[in-house]
Amino acid sequence: MGEVQEIFSDDVKEVFAVGLDSEARGYQTATILGEKIFVIGGSSDGSTLSIDVKVFHKSTGKWSVPKVLGTKPTPCKGHSAVLLNKERILILKRDSTPEDCAWFLEVDTPFIREQKKILNVDVVAWSKGVRGYSPKPIVISGPSGVGKGTLINKLMKEFPSMFGFSVSHTTRAPRDKEKDGVHYHFTERSIMEKEIRDGKFLESASVHGNLYGTSIEAVEVVADAGKRCILDIDVQGARSVRVSSLDAVFIFICPPSFEELEKRLRARGTETEEQVQKRLCNARLELELGRSSGLFDHILVNDDLETCYQSLKKLLGLDVSMEATQQQSQKMVDAPLGDSESEMDQKVLIQCRASELGKTSKNWFVLDVSSIKGGAPGRTRGINMYAIDPFADGQYGIKTSS
Numbered sequence: 001m002g003e004v005q006e007i008f009s010d011d012v013k014e015v016f017a018v019g020l021d022s023e024a025r026g027y028q029t030a031t032i033l034g035e036k037i038f039v040i041g042g043s044s045d046g047s048t049l050s051i052d053v054k055v056f057h058k059s060t061g062k063w064s065v066p067k068v069l070g071t072k073p074t075p076c077k078g079h080s081a082v083l084l085n086k087e088r089i090l091i092l093k094r095d096s097t098p099e100d101c102a103w104f105l106e107v108d109t110p111f112i113r114e115q116k117k118i119l120n121v122d123v124v125a126w127s128k129g130v131r132g133y134s135p136k137p138i139v140i141s142g143p144s145g146v147g148k149g150t151l152i153n154k155l156m157k158e159f160p161s162m163f164g165f166s167v168s169h170t171t172r173a174p175r176d177k178e179k180d181g182v183h184y185h186f187t188e189r190s191i192m193e194k195e196i197r198d199g200k201f202l203e204s205a206s207v208h209g210n211l212y213g214t215s216i217e218a219v220e221v222v223a224d225a226g227k228r229c230i231l232d233i234d235v236q237g238a239r240s241v242r243v244s245s246l247d248a249v250f251i252f253i254c255p256p257s258f259e260e261l262e263k264r265l266r267a268r269g270t271e272t273e274e275q276v277q278k279r280l281c282n283a284r285l286e287l288e289l290g291r292s293s294g295l296f297d298h299i300l301v302n303d304d305l306e307t308c309y310q311s312l313k314k315l316l317g318l319d320v321s322m323e324a325t326q327q328q329s330q331k332m333v334d335a336p337l338g339d340s341e342s343e344m345d346q347k348v349l350i351q352c353r354a355s356e357l358g359k360t361s362k363n364w365f366v367l368d369v370s371s372i373k374g375g376a377p378g379r380t381r382g383i384n385m386y387a388i389d390p391f392a393d394g395q396y397g398i399k400t401s402s
């Protein structure tokens with residue numbers, strides 16, 4: 001995409017996007033939300049700008065700097081800002097690639113309201129916009145020894161380019177064949193506790209006496225690689241993810257019997273007798289919670305491994321041909337531009353100058369955020385962008401799609 005020149009939106013009454021003090025400080029935008037003005041942009045190294053956030057309070061005339069969660073956008077040469085639904089500010093980076101142009105600063109989403117309560121400070125959070133309808137992340141839970149790891153490994157081996165594993169942090173000691181950064185990020189309790197307080201985790205829980213957690217980065221790395229994220233987490237973690245904005249599919253794996261679970265756990269031979277006892281004791285509660293809580297979308301019994309694996313593939317839609325899947329997603333991305341007021345609400349018209357097409361050439365794009373999914377912490381998925389010729393036949397007409 002070329003340089004973003006102008007932005008129009010039906011929200012224009014709510015939007016206040018101007019360059020402030022641009023000579024001295026670089027490019028900034030100011031977005032009004034109630035009595036707050038979010039000033040985004042700021043410190044410049046001469047050619048690029050670091051995207052900082054500060055808030056001006058109209059009622060007191062004072063400035064404050066909120067706690068900023070998530071990975072912030074890399075420096076750019078400027079940006080534009082559009083307020084969406086009074087809850088998030090869409091940031092379009094100038095001179096950026098299509099993959100890196102759309103970011104969201106969440107200022108009043110459910111996640112932000114929750115974080116404000118937990119951290120007891122003013123909070124905002126960055127979330128990168130991902131184009132297209134990437135499939136939902138998958139949360140897999142179940143008692144220790146039921147076969148979660150075995151099933152996940154099979155899936156990753158058969159579909160290496162489709163799935164990516166969310167590498168959790170844990171304070172437990174590595175097992176013989178476990179590698180740091182591959183199976184887990186093995187860490188110290190005090191470090192992990194500080195990182196949790198700093199808002200770096202999507203969820204965390206104490207399991208079998210150790211601390212486990214999914215960092216926001218662990219999930220984002222997989223989304224950035226264009227893969228579907230798989231999380232192997234316990235029932236408490238699944239509950240936290242359920243109320244987060246990750247918008248995942250939740251699968252619980254059960255053993256055929258408690259005796260079989262005990263047999264598998266012992267046969268694996270990775271735990272001491274004391275640890276086995278603790279895991280079996282916790283398994284009873286986990287099985288009760290998993291089967292009855294309504295938290296999980298699907299429950300699979302892992303009796304015969306191959307049968308269970310085929311059921312898992314089926315519910316993930318992997319039994320249909322790839323051709324059919326691709327045709328379906330193409331259709332969604334090509335959805336025609338509606339002309340009613342409500343449908344226009346979250347469509348942003350962007351005028352770009354594509355330098356490679358010559359100085360006078362202008363390109364118009366519609367950035368459609370009406371059906372976005374997910375959000376901070378993590379990526380905001382489902383952004384649709386397509387080129388249009390706004391002057392064709394005197395009205396908006398679709399020229400091409402991407």
Ligand SMILES: Nc1nc2c(ncn2[C@@H]2O[C@H](COP(=O)(O)OP(=O)(O)O)[C@@H](O)[C@H]2O)c(=O)[nH]1
Pocket residue numbers: 140141142143144145149168169172203204205207208212213214232233234235236237238
């Ligand atoms: N909440 C949460 N649980 C996790 C995470 N990573 C692993 N777990 C869970 O912690 C439990 C123990 O994992 P682990 O020590 O690898 O033993 P295993 O389940 O016997 O393979 C399992 O139920 C995992 O699903 C995480 O990031 N968050």
Ligand SMILES: Nc1ncnc2c1ncn2[C@@H]1O[C@H](COP(=O)(O)OP(=O)(O)O)[C@@H](O)[C@H]1O
Pocket residue numbers: 142143144145146147148149150151264265267268302303304305306
């Ligand atoms: N359906 C199955 N039948 C028999 N053994 C299994 C089955 N699924 C997994 N296992 C074995 O059970 C043990 C525990 O599996 P694992 O994947 O490590 O469980 P989890 O990750 O849930 O703790 C492993 O030794 C694995 O090979």
